[in-house]
Amino acid sequence: GESVGLHLPTLSVQEGDxxxxxxxxxxxxxxxxxxxxxxxxxxxxxxxxxxxxxxxxQGQRVTVLLNKTVKHLSLQxxxxxxxxxxxxxxxxxxxxxxLVFGQxxxxxxxx
Amino acid sequence: xxxxxxxxxxxITKRGQNVTFRCDPISEHNRLYWYRQTLGQGPEFLTxxxxxxxxxxxxxxxxxxxxxxxxxxxxxxxxxxxxQGDSAMYLCASSLVGGPTYNEQFFGPGTRLTxx
Numbered sequence: 001g002e003s004v005g006l007h008l009p010t011l012s013v014q015e016g017d018x019x020x021x022x023x024x025x026x027x028x029x030x031x032x033x034x035x036x037x038x039x040x041x042x043x044x045x046x047x048x049x050x051x052x053x054x055x056x057x058q059g060q061r062v063t064v065l066l067n068k069t070v071k072h073l074s075l076q077x078x079x080x081x082x083x084x085x086x087x088x089x090x091x092x093x094x095x096x097x098x099l100v101f102g103q104x105x106x107x108x109x110x111x
Numbered sequence: 112x113x114x115x116x117x118x119x120x121x122x123i124t125k126r127g128q129n130v131t132f133r134c135d136p137i138s139e140h141n142r143l144y145w146y147r148q149t150l151g152q153g154p155e156f157l158t159x160x161x162x163x164x165x166x167x168x169x170x171x172x173x174x175x176x177x178x179x180x181x182x183x184x185x186x187x188x189x190x191x192x193x194x195q196g197d198s199a200m201y202l203c204a205s206s207l208v209g210g211p212t213y214n215e216q217f218f219g220p221g222t223r224l225t226x227x
Contacts, residue, residue, distance in 0.1 A: 089153045
């Protein structure tokens with residue numbers, strides 16, 4: 001079955017440093033991947049997505065890398081700011097419309 | 112606010128009672144999804160609609176759960192005879208199939224249900 005997992009449940013970084021959040025997925029048929037940010041008491045907020053025909057995609061301060069060989073996804077946040085503190089989820093979709101979410105990584109920014 | 116809205120934001124109920132949640136999607140979105148999220152976990156898919164048709168239901172959606180989207184706009188999720196295990200955040204999301212955002216799902220703020 002499908003499963004999406006994260007390597008670390010928590011990550012602490014210094015303000016201004018770069019953050020890297022990792023995610024492993026198991027369904028090789030997945031063709032679309034998304035990173036969501038969820039702040040306390042709020043719904044998930046879309047950050048960036050990538051299709052399976054791409055290896056890398058960049059947004060504003062964020063980059064997503066996809067390695068289909070090892071079924072690995074990562075989110076890089078440049079120059080981490082206090083407002084980046086949240087739980088980050090990766091999600092995958094394999095043709096069907098539902099998203100399968102991982103457990104989440106809590107990112108904490110140290111001043 | 113033109114995003115996805117959910118009502119109520121919080122609901123506390125006693126075990127055995129029925130509860131109903133409402134979701135208003137982004138107006139032009141033709142797909143609507145329901146997810147459930149428990150503390151410390153990622154959202155889990157429950158069901159989704161294409162316009163008014165319910166196209167998929169998760170095995171998590173027991174017989175006590177029912178969802179409707181009668182006119183292809185807002186949706187309701189009802190839980191009958193609530194159990195303590197139903198306590199969770201219920202999230203609604205909507206998307207536009209065929210639009211420029213590749214079916215990106217936009218989430219609402221959720222309804223937090225507590226069953227006592």
